[in-house]
Amino acid sequence: MVNTSKQRIYNWYISLVAASCMVLYGYDAAVFNAVQGSKNWVNYYGNPDPNQIGAVNTATTVAGIIVGWFLTAPLSDYFGRRVAMFCGAFVVFFSTFIQAFAPAGHGIGAFIAGRALVGAGQALAIPAGPVYIGELAPPDIRGKIMSFWQMFFSVGSFIAYWVNYACTKNVPALGNWDWRMVVIFQLLFPGIICALIFFCPETPRWYVQHGKMDEAREALRKVRETEEEVESELLQIKQAIEYEKHVIDGRYAPLWKDKSIRKRLLLAFVLNFGQQVTGQGSLNSYSTIVYKKVFKDNSTIQLINALNGTFGILFTLNATWTVDRYGRKFLLFVGAIGMAICMVLSASVYIGTPDNADGSKDTGVASGIVFLMFLFALFYKPSWGAAVWIWSSEVFSMNVRAQAVAMSAQMQGVGNAIVNQIFPLILAKIGFKAMYMFAGINVLLAAFVWFFLPETKGYALEDMDTLFGGVSHTEKGAHFVENEVLGEALGKEGTELTVQQVEHASNKKETV
Incomplete structure (x- = not known):
């Protein structure tokens, strides 16, 4: 029977507010992918070459890596998860204007600067979101709630791609606003987050860590149904934090000194890096230029992107009923194998069929390739999309959670920076054969999950230490x-x- 108590409903509400931070990432990943198809954007910035195109994406990821590694955790730990999310959303809000109104001609540098600020804002908000959700959600629905984290990435892509598609149908009337309109809509969710986040409670673990027991108790009462649950969980939190305060030295030192935490950190690094080198990171950023090898009409390409964003929401919803039933490890393994098969088939179909005179493919072949790309997303979204975030946000103890999640999340940035900088060049040289490379990477990721990754389904946050060989x-x-x-x-x-x-x-x- 579905639990519909007011505490459970409120838990879903505040979790979805926090999950809106992922819309920032999803929308931004789609924005630059979308505007690359605009001739007005290309002309406005003087027809940028592949290296400049790569630099636009690299600026976002490099800025995110720097901020995520050195600023996010101290801000989140000292001022709270809510403040980190607010600051990140505000920076994204501000940077949107820089992207939209950067000067023409040689102004690609200003556009890149705006993209760098977006990366910095995302690096502040995004690691704090899953930590916030994980610290408030009860163990029996934590995976289900966290699956909406990845779904909101798809919500961001969905909005961006459909706005862009509408603009491609009105290019003569809009002029340069055909791409500016897409960028401007990025203001929507940062504004929502800034308006709502301080009406949500801070996490009880953060309150206890700062000696605010009464506030922690009140926060728990909003999301737990009985006073017994509140007092029991509060005691567990206090016990864990007291141990960490008396025995564990510092906030960053345990990441390397404690064998159990070091193991978790290295596993999370591989998972998060792997998320972006599955091929999905490149498709997020460059599906427009990938599909240009199959279709010639930009409006058709943007319609496919919009449909992909729409189906991405539906595909991610599969995580809500699978992640707590079958576990994180099962999803990650099956997802990697499925993605590898899709990449092999799509490359084989493209290479094994003739081109039309204009370089496009016949309708049947093109539709088959699009189907395989959508099937790839079906495997990716609930697994390496959702389960990576769920696993990473729940395995670390309180004393290092903010630091470890922020650092792990920025390994996505490292993977993204590497792949996004070189992918346009690889695609220009070998075309769809690049998909074979991603297939091989996914096979390696499946082997990694099978042999090295412990299952975390059903464990309370305070019990993760014993799962990884540490003390309780x-x-x-x-x-x-x-x-x-x-x-x-x-x-x-x-x-x-x-x-x-x-x-x-x-x-x-x-x-x-």
Whole structure:
């Protein structure tokens, strides 16, 4: 039976507000892909060459990597997840105007600067979003809620591509506004996030980490149904954080010193890097120039992109019923194998069929290639799209979660920067044979998942440490919490008690 309590409904609401950060990423990934098909955009910026095209995307990812590695975690940990999301959305909002109104001629540099600011804003908001969702969602629906995180990427692409398609049908009337309109619509969701985020509670784990127990309790009461659940989870959080405070040194040092955390970080690095080199990252950014090898009409290409964005939403919804039923590992393995097959077939169809006189393909062949690209998205969206974010956001302990998720997320940027810079050149030289390269990468990713990745389905966040061979922060932290409570009972608040003192205090309390 579906749980429809007001707490569960509210949990979904605040999670979807946070998930709107992913719309920023989805819309932006589609924007530049879309405007590349505009002759007005190409002429406005002096017909940029493949290296300049690659640089536009690389600026976004490099700025994101720098901000994500060095600024996101301190901002999120010190000021809270909500502040990080707000700041990121605000930067994206501001940078949209730079992209839309950069000067003509040699103004591609200003456009690139605007893209770099978008990357910086995304790097602030996007890592904070899944951490926020993971720290508030109950374990039994955490995977399901987090699947909407990736679906909102598709929502962003959906809006961008359909706006762009509408503009391609009115190019003579719009002029340069045929691409400016697409860029301007990027204001929509940053505005929504900035307006709503501070009406959502901060996470109870952040409150406890900063000694705000009453605020943590009130936050939990909004998303848990009974007082017993609230107090039980609050105690677990406090125990884990007390252990991390007393035993673990610093916020970044454990990422490398603690064998269990280091293992999780390296696995998350590979997963997030792999997400962008499956081929989906290149298709997000360059499907327009890929489809130009099959179709000649830009309006047709943009319609295909818009339909791909639409089906992407439906495909991602598959994660909502599969991720908690079959697990993250199953989805990632099947997704990688499916994507590899689609890439092999699409390249083989293209290479094995003749071209028309204008360089396009016959309708049947072109439709077959488009079908295989859509089938590729069907495998990608619930697996390497959604499950990577779910796995990465739930495996780290509280003391390093913001840092680790931010750093892991920026490995997507590293993969994106590498592939997006070289893909236009590879496509120009070998055409659809590039898809064979992606097929090989996906086979390697499937092997990685099969042999190295533990399943995390159904585990509470505080239990992840034991899953990866570490100590239970909750169990170890119970000693420190008990010391604190018994220290007050003995009149020794703020001192560390010995085991004998704890036993004596316990006996004293029982006698009383």
